[in-house]
Amino acid sequence: MKHAKRSARLPVLTADCRKILPVPDRRRVYTYAGPDGYRAFIGQTLACLGYSRAADAEAADVCVRINADGPALMCRFMRDDGAERSFGPERFAHKGRLKELLLVMYGKAFNSVPSQWGVLTGVRPTKLVHRLWDNGLRPEATPGYLHDRYGVAEDLANLLADVAARQRPYVIGQGRDAALYVGIPYCASHCLYCSFPSRLIGNEGKGNLQDFVRAVVADARDAYVLCRDMGLRITSVYVGGGTPTALPAALLARIIDAVRPFAAGGAEWTVEAGRPDTATAEKLTLLRQAGVTRVSINPQTMQRHILEKLSRRHGVKDIYAMFDTCRALDYDVINMDFIAGLPGQTEADMAENMDVVCQLRPENVTIHTLALKKGAPLFRHSLRDEIPAAHLVEAMLNEVRRRLAEKEYVPYYLYRQTYMAASFANIGYALPGEICAYNIEMMEERQTVLGIGPGSATKFIVAGREMKKLYMPKDIGQYVAALPERLVRRRSLCASIYEGVDE
Ligand code: SF4
Structure with a gap:
């Protein structure tokens, strides 16, 4: 081996x-x-x-x-x-x-x-399982192998094999298939636990916003021509952030129009509409009419007092209202994100979150564990002392897993995050037949991902392995300024990979 x-x-x-x-x-x-x-x-x-x-x-x-x-x-x-x-x-x-x-x-x-991970320290543990299978390890022998060779706890080894088996159809034989990521780094306010370097939409000048949108549209159009020239087939599109719906409706519509051709062939298309205080009925309608198939609502937790502590600026009723609007608009898939381990959160709070999931039955549920990052306001905030102890977070996660399994949700992707309490994992669950292809394609790094927008990463994958990467600057002004040069580099990298042309 x-x-x-x-x-x-x-x-x-x-x-x-x-x-x-x-x-x-x-x-x-x-x-x-x-x-x-x-x-x-x-x-x-x-x-x-x-x-x-x-x-x-x-x-x-x-x-x-x-x-x-x-x-x-x-x-x-x-x-x-x-x-x-x-x-x-x-x-x-x-x-x-x-x-x-x-x-x-x-x-x-x-x-x-x-920990239960033994000596595995990577953030993408299922990548190892796929490599082992490529090299001939039998699926049924995998949990034992992970336990014996890497010290992974038996329960977790079973979970990793289970998740990888569900992913396997998405990670083999991609040829010129690619996923598309569009990054929109604006938010309505800064959540206490978040280290993402987004800009607050309310503080942004009108001219800057126009420059940003023009650049993203140009980026998307160039990527579309590149896909056509190189014969790349887009299998999934993900518009994330930040919170894309923080943009005013007219500007969001311009970006969505530029992205729409990528999904015209029937690709799964997700937009993160994370914060209910940004996702108006007007924006949710324009997204659905453009062809968006999957929308992500991210309550994080369903207790008003915790949402207030986190500076989320929306209430519990807003989450229900947004969910109802999405259902009425007939999105194929609704995802809901929750975080275990928020300041002041109890096991009862997380049980209540799962009650809501069981009641609403979104097709996808993603359970994150709080990661205390240096760049997050929480890192130096007094509320840091209210973060529940790791054994309580572990109890929450075990209960989540039990409740979701009872309601037929299956785990289909997972990743570990640095700075996460006691080294837990973030796990995406789906109802049968409702797996999000993008999450697997992006996490397992077996197929090319084209990145558009500030801070996005383009990763070219050859034969399921070799990677060449290109990053867009995180700073919006630098992104706008550097875009012409990055587009040239992206094209020459792409040609070197798919056409054998020297970079
Ligand atoms: S958690 Fe999401 S909405 Fe909150 S600041 Fe971070 S990116 Fe923005």
């Missing part, structure tokens, strides 16, 4: 370490000292071990130091029983080895694998 050699080098998977460290009843934090170039990588790896970054005054549960000279890693772990374990300095030659060293030190400090 392709992965056997690599996994055999991970000593945390000895029999002693097969035990999973229980989810702590409090958030564990780390500090890091060393070159900036390793900071994000260390944060990402430690997040997978259940640690988030310490606010300045907090006592850390693990202190990580990297000496640039070497470079070499040193770690000091403080265990809940008061014992302290120090390791290093250990030299490393590349980031892969650095990650292994961290895992080894963790395993030695606690005599355990860090």
Whole structure:
């Protein structure tokens, strides 16, 4: 097997370490000292071990130091029983080895694998399952293999195999199939937990908005010609953000008009209408009339007092009203997003959210776990202290899974996020036959995704594997200015991949 050699080098998977460290009843934090170039990588790896970054005054549960000279890693772990374990300095030659060293030190400090994920630290764990299957592993042998080689807990290993089996028809034999993503980075207000660098629509000058829309329309038209010239077939379209419906109706209509030809061949077409305070009946009607098939309503939670704390600026009644409007407009699929672990949220609150799901029966439900990111206002806000402990979030997620299974929802994609409490996963559920193709195509990275708009990523995939990427600038002004040059690069990258032309 392709992965056997690599996994055999991970000593945390000895029999002693097969035990999973229980989810702590409090958030564990780390500090890091060393070159900036390793900071994000260390944060990402430690997040997978259940640690988030310490606010300045907090006592850390693990202190990580990297000496640039070497470079070499040193770690000091403080265990809940008061014992302290120090390791290093250990030299490393590349980031892969650095990650292994961290895992080894963790395993030695606690005599355990860090979580139900064993030593898997990637954000897309089902990609590994698809690779194993490409290399000949039998589906029925997969849960056992994930448990034995990677230390993944049995329940989770079954879930990963189950999700991958559901995805399999979407990840093989794509040829020149591609998905299209359109990013609209405007929002009505900044939600407390969100680190997305969106601009507030109310603060934007009319001229800037016009420039933005003109650029996105030009971007979309160029991508459409590119698809035609290169013979790319668009299988799914996703207009996300930000909140696309934060745009005034007339401007939203211009972008939607430019995107419409991509979906003319019957591609699934999603628009995130996340915030009910932005999605008026007029906008929802224009989207549906343009051919949008899937709309995403994102209540996050159904308790007014929590929505207020989050600066969501809409009430519970607005969510019901928006849902009714979408049903009346006959969208094929309605998705609803919820977050587990919001400040002040209880298990009863999450149970109430699931009552609403059972009552409304949206075709898709996506359950996120709160990820405490440095760029989010919540990171330094006093409400941070009201974030429920990881074991409570775990109880919420278990209950969600049980309730949704009871109502025939099946998990069809999942991903892990950095800075997520205790290393849980975000999971998308669907009623039978209602899977969102875009979510799988984007997450599993087996087919080309064309990105339009500020901050979007274009990823060209060759033979299901090789990737060439092109990013649009996140800043709207820089995006507008750089667009002509990026369009030239996108075309030459695309030609190099599909026509064998030199870049
Ligand atoms: S959560 Fe969504 S609506 Fe809220 S600020 Fe972030 S992108 Fe905007």
